[in-house]
Amino acid sequence: MDSRTLIELERLPFLERLKSKYSWYLNEVESGYLGGREGVGPVDSKMEYKDLHTDEYNEVLVFGSNSYLGMSNDPYVKQKVCEAVEKYGIGSGGSPAFSGYTTEHKKLELRLAKLAGHEDAVLLPGGYMANLCWVSGLMNKNDVIIYDKNSHASVINAIKMTGVPFYTFDPEDMTTLEPIIDRIKARKPDTQIFATVEGVRSVDGAMIDLSSFVEICKRRNIITILDDAHGLGSVGKTGKGTLEHQGLIGQVDLRMSTCSKSLGAQGAFISGSKELIFLLRNFSYPYIFTSGLAQPTIAAINAALDLLEIEKPNRVQVLHENVTYMQDRLEEIGLKIKRGVSGIIPVYLKDGIAQELNKKLYKRGLFANIMEYPMVPPGLERLRLSIMSTHTKKEMDQAIEIIKDVMKEMGVI
Numbered sequence: 001m002d003s004r005t006l007i008e009l010e011r012l013p014f015l016e017r018l019k020s021k022y023s024w025y026l027n028e029v030e031s032g033y034l035g036g037r038e039g040v041g042p043v044d045s046k047m048e049y050k051d052l053h054t055d056e057y058n059e060v061l062v063f064g065s066n067s068y069l070g071m072s073n074d075p076y077v078k079q080k081v082c083e084a085v086e087k088y089g090i091g092s093g094g095s096p097a098f099s100g101y102t103t104e105h106k107k108l109e110l111r112l113a114k115l116a117g118h119e120d121a122v123l124l125p126g127g128y129m130a131n132l133c134w135v136s137g138l139m140n141k142n143d144v145i146i147y148d149k150n151s152h153a154s155v156i157n158a159i160k161m162t163g164v165p166f167y168t169f170d171p172e173d174m175t176t177l178e179p180i181i182d183r184i185k186a187r188k189p190d191t192q193i194f195a196t197v198e199g200v201r202s203v204d205g206a207m208i209d210l211s212s213f214v215e216i217c218k219r220r221n222i223i224t225i226l227d228d229a230h231g232l233g234s235v236g237k238t239g240k241g242t243l244e245h246q247g248l249i250g251q252v253d254l255r256m257s258t259c260s261k262s263l264g265a266q267g268a269f270i271s272g273s274k275e276l277i278f279l280l281r282n283f284s285y286p287y288i289f290t291s292g293l294a295q296p297t298i299a300a301i302n303a304a305l306d307l308l309e310i311e312k313p314n315r316v317q318v319l320h321e322n323v324t325y326m327q328d329r330l331e332e333i334g335l336k337i338k339r340g341v342s343g344i345i346p347v348y349l350k351d352g353i354a355q356e357l358n359k360k361l362y363k364r365g366l367f368a369n370i371m372e373y374p375m376v377p378p379g380l381e382r383l384r385l386s387i388m389s390t391h392t393k394k395e396m397d398q399a400i401e402i403i404k405d406v407m408k409e410m411g412v413i
């Protein structure tokens with residue numbers, strides 16, 4: 001089923017929608033569906049996945065993990081987690097507003113706030129929740145939000161749930177931002193406007209020009225929020241993210257990053273001024289009404305941050321060397337990619353071939369992700385390769401050989 005048909009499906013009444021989606025799923029399984037992959041063992045540059053059809057486990061090269069720095073299976077991180085389990089046990093036993101907040105939570109929040117150049121931070125169980133947290137904690141129907149047209153589903157969902165009036169803009173073209181601000185101000189001069197962008201864009205690894213965004217928003221008293229889910233750990237000299245890369249640490253009002261990608265763990269934080277974080281900590285439902293992070297997760301995040309601080313050579317540099325190597329090799333074999341500085345390399349594809357390509361790559365032993373609707377608009381399908389600092393040269397060369405063979409077979413190159 002192509003993306004346009006999927007859009008049509010969404011318009012059906014519930015029972016028809018359920019039946020159509022389920023029969024689509026059964027058809028997909030018949031034709032080698034990859035969505036139900038079941039991995040075994042630690043997340044790393046190679047993993048075993050269960051074949052849905054034969055129930056056998058096959059080892060594949062992993063070029064589709066957000067664990068860009070290989071922290072998920074790092075011996076130091078695992079040791080620190082084991083020590084934390086001995087010392088603190090497992091779950092937090094409650095929400096941070098009740099019994100689920102400890103000195104370890106507080107210390108980590110302050111460590112992350114410092115990393116972001118902000119006064120304070122709140123920890124949440126994931127980036128999705130963190131985006132719900134700042135949207136619903138700060139905004140109501142009297143405000144307006146302008147959001148990056150590439151924003152993550154969690155931001156868009158949160159906006160829908162809160163009912164805050166919204167506008168979208170294209171952060172690739174910052175000249176579109178001010179006319180929107182002018183339109184809003186002309187109609188409602190006293191409205192508080194918020195504006196949000198993604199740092200490293202999840203769908204293609206690109207980075208926007210944040211300095212213009214920050215400059216325009218500061219001049220017009222707009223409250224800025226950066227979603228740097230993929231930036232933390234993957235860009236910036238010491239891995240502090242997009243703001244470090246662009247020399248703008250502390251220059252947005254709020255910054256959200258997840259700990260589930262480069263830090264290899266789970267959870268997320270939002271950092272900002274004491275006042276704004278106070279508002280989230282005390283009034284935002286996604287923070288108040290969900291359990292605090294589990295202690296092993298806190299230990300894993302701390303250990304990954306330790307490694308970012310102490311390791312030489314820095315893992316971020318190794319990641320960048322791997323990214324450059326893969327970009328050069330992909331271009332060498334004739335593929336159209338977009339060069340960026342993060343761990344994500346998008347390979348652009350003709351409409352309608354993404355699924356077939358992904359199945360063929362997987363059969364040959366390469367696990368990568370494809371971006372199709374609803375992640376990207378119909379017609380902009382791409383293969384998204386995620387590079388890790390732990391990929392060896394041999395693994396990268398093997399991946400290139402597989403990609404080359406399959407792309408040739410499919411007539412792409």
Ligand SMILES: Cc1ncc(COP(=O)(O)O)c(C=O)c1O
Nearest residue numbers: 126127128152202227229258260
């Ligand atoms: C841009 C962006 N924001 C937020 C999230 C959600 O983060 P998490 O997986 O920690 O919930 C993601 C996840 O992929 C993302 O890409």
